Amino acid sequence: MxxxxxxxxxxxxxxxxxxxxxxxxxxxxxxxxxxxxxxxxxxxxxxxxxxxxxxxxxxxxxxxxxxxxxxxxxxxxxxxxxxxxxxxxxxxxxxxxxxxxxxxxxxxxxxxxxxxxxxxxxxxxxxxxxxxxxxxxxxxxxxxxxxxxxxxxxxxxxxxxxxxxxxxxxxxxxxxxxxxxxxxxxxxxxxxxxxxxxxxxxxxxxxxxxxxxxxxxxxxxxxxxASVFVAGFLGSPAMNLVDATIETVDGRLLVRAPGIELPLWPGETPAREVVLGIRPESLVRADAATAPIRATVELVENMGHEEVAHLDAGGTRLALRGPRPLNLTPGASTGLAVPLAAVHLFDATTGRRLAWRDTPQPAAVESEFETAPA
Ligand SMILES: Nc1ncnc2c1ncn2[C@@H]1O[C@H](COP(=O)(O)OP(=O)(O)OP(=O)(O)O)[C@@H](O)[C@H]1O
Ligand SMILES: [Mg+2]
Missing domain, CATH: 3.40.50.300 (P-loop containing nucleotide triphosphate hydrolases)
Structure with a gap:
């Protein structure tokens, strides 16, 4: 030993x-x-x-x-x-x-x-x-x-x-x-x-x-x-990685990318460029009228026990993975949501994970974002 x-x-x-x-x-x-x-x-x-x-x-x-x-x-x-x-x-x-x-x-x-x-x-x-x-x-x-x-x-x-x-x-x-x-x-x-x-x-x-x-x-x-590289290397299909910006709207943090407007929690942050990461298994279908992501189904792959749907959200390509059948048909539009705990954010320049205080309560949020240690 x-x-x-x-x-x-x-x-x-x-x-x-x-x-x-x-x-x-x-x-x-x-x-x-x-x-x-x-x-x-x-x-x-x-x-x-x-x-x-x-x-x-x-x-x-x-x-x-x-x-x-x-x-x-x-x-x-x-x-x-x-x-x-x-x-x-x-x-x-x-x-x-x-x-x-x-x-x-x-x-x-x-x-x-x-x-x-x-x-x-x-x-x-x-x-x-x-x-x-x-x-x-x-x-x-x-x-x-x-x-x-x-x-x-x-x-x-x-x-x-x-x-x-x-x-x-x-x-x-x-x-x-x-x-x-x-x-x-x-x-x-x-x-x-x-x-x-x-x-x-x-x-x-x-x-x-x-x-x-x-x-x-x-x-x-x-x-x-800990980084965009690790996020993209582990997982199949790979984690959805989307160039996005994060900003404050009405006292709440918001991640924005084409086809995506994802509110996080109350707080304030200077606007910054990020990479938004969402695993294909973390995306869930939601009411199209209120969902933070709206997408069109392009292709559905049968993996045996699961299906993978490839979607287009305003030019952003997303993969969704779930039990078969997903009941998604090519050409259909659908709303998508993601639990906050499954949202990954990375610094757009360094590629390192951004961490925030674990309790997203207004009082605890100041400058939430700090780069996670390597
Ligand atoms: N004897 C050598 N002389 C020159 N370059 C080398 C030598 N051995 C490895 N390299 C280079 O060092 C780098 C790392 O090689 P290495 O074999 O350690 O990679 P690896 O992660 O094991 O890849 P693989 O998964 O393909 O086996 C590569 O760019 C390779 O070309
Ligand atoms: Mg080797």
């Missing part, structure tokens, strides 16, 4: 800053997911933790020991790579058991661990096969098993489920969460898949262009995204 601390960790490749001054404290036993789009620096950061890539700047501590210059083999970490290689001439059982044989553990011990891990990854029936007799997804699970068979201070995993089909991905996800609970070992897990992040992580670290946008529990990053 290990605590991993990063202080200003940076990686420069010529002109490219792949990882840019990351500060992160990964606590012992945590399942931390590094989440972000392709090229944002996830693998580079993980490889620096593993010791496979040397940081250009910054320090790395494992259990309070500075390991920045310690070789990979002496960091007590097990890593699963984005692309993996198995020993082609060895059976599945011997591939999985390989790290234990290298450490000269007893045969009985090896057999027991291999059986345990193979069971958890649903590989029990395949132990005698050679890698070439396996599907891509099965091979990937063998690679995962080879890491999990050890008992390291922490597991580092780089998109270990990327080759699995949807169904296997779901079951392997559950197996990994379960293993994490049972082992209590620190996991650092890289993915660009938000569902993997939200379902498995104890905390999610969202990366964008080598920088940390937000670190928090899954519910926190989803419910209170």
């Amino acid at each position: 290990s605590r991993i601390q990063l202080h200003g960790v940076t990686k420069q490749y010529g002109d490219v800053t792949a990882v840019d001054g990351i500060d992160l404290d990964i606590t012992d036993g945590e399942f931390l997911v590094l989440l972000g789009p392709s090229g944002c620096g996830k693998s580079t950061l993980l490889r620096m933790i593993a010791g496979l890539v040397e940081p250009s700047a910054g320090r790395l501590l494992i259990d309070d020991r500075d390991v920045t210059d310690v070789p990979p083999g002496e960091r007590d970490l097990a890593m699963v790579f984005q692309s993996y290689a198995l020993y082609p001439h060895l059976s599945v059982a011997r591939n999985i058991g390989f790290p234990l044989r290298a450490r000269r553990r007893s045969r009985a011990d090896i057999r027991q661990r291999v059986t345990e891990v193979a069971g958890a990854l649903d590989l029990g029936q395949l132990l005698d096969r050679k890698p070439r007799e396996l599907s891509g997804g099965q091979r990937q699970r063998v690679a995962l098993g080879r890491a999990l068979v050890r008992d390291p201070g922490a597991f580092l995993m780089d998109e270990p489920l990327s080759n699995l089909d949807a169904q296997l991905r779901t079951s392997t996800r559950a197996n990994l969460s379960d293993l994490h609970r049972r082992l209590g070992t620190t996991f650092v897990y890289v993915t660009h898949d938000q569902i993997e992040a939200l379902t498995m992580a104890t905390r999610v670290a969202v990366l964008n262009r080598g920088r940390l946008e937000q670190v928090g529990a899954p519910a926190e990053v989803y419910d209170r995204p």
Whole structure:
């Protein structure tokens, strides 16, 4: 079990800053997911933790020991790579058991661990096969098993489920969460898949262009995204993000955008540009005569258990998601409303979340808006 601390960790490749001054404290036993789009620096950061890539700047501590210059083999970490290689001439059982044989553990011990891990990854029936007799997804699970068979201070995993089909991905996800609970070992897990992040992580670290946008529990990053980037990256379909202005009208704050006039609560604010964020599942239908948003239905998509309606509100495109059937037909007009608690506001220039006092009572409202801390 290990605590991993990063202080200003940076990686420069010529002109490219792949990882840019990351500060992160990964606590012992945590399942931390590094989440972000392709090229944002996830693998580079993980490889620096593993010791496979040397940081250009910054320090790395494992259990309070500075390991920045310690070789990979002496960091007590097990890593699963984005692309993996198995020993082609060895059976599945011997591939999985390989790290234990290298450490000269007893045969009985090896057999027991291999059986345990193979069971958890649903590989029990395949132990005698050679890698070439396996599907891509099965091979990937063998690679995962080879890491999990050890008992390291922490597991580092780089998109270990990327080759699995949807169904296997779901079951392997559950197996990994379960293993994490049972082992209590620190996991650092890289993915660009938000569902993997939200379902498995104890905390999610969202990366964008080598920088940390937000670190928090899954519910926190989803419910209170710290920036426009995080708001747009998590959620499917993506959060509706609309350029808007906020102003005071008759002692009440009002958000305005084409097709939208959304009153908030009593108070005063200097007029300012914002980005208004509303999740597709937060939009509800309302009486067109009084609703703050009026829109025309353009397209309705059937997602199986739900429908997604794409609407046009005076030139602003909005998505609404809800249980099927929504009873919206293309061409129809409808009123839309949104609960105040589901309104997200971001600074138009910095993209950071705007926070306001939690009690929207007149006496408590002065200059409500302040930029939320990163
Ligand atoms: N060895 C290298 N030399 C030069 N540039 C590199 C090298 N490795 C990575 N980069 C660059 O650093 C940036 C981050 O790469 P990295 O592989 O860490 O991204 P990633 O988040 O893991 O992406 P993906 O999701 O596609 O795997 C990219 O712009 C990449 O092109
Ligand atoms: Mg990568």
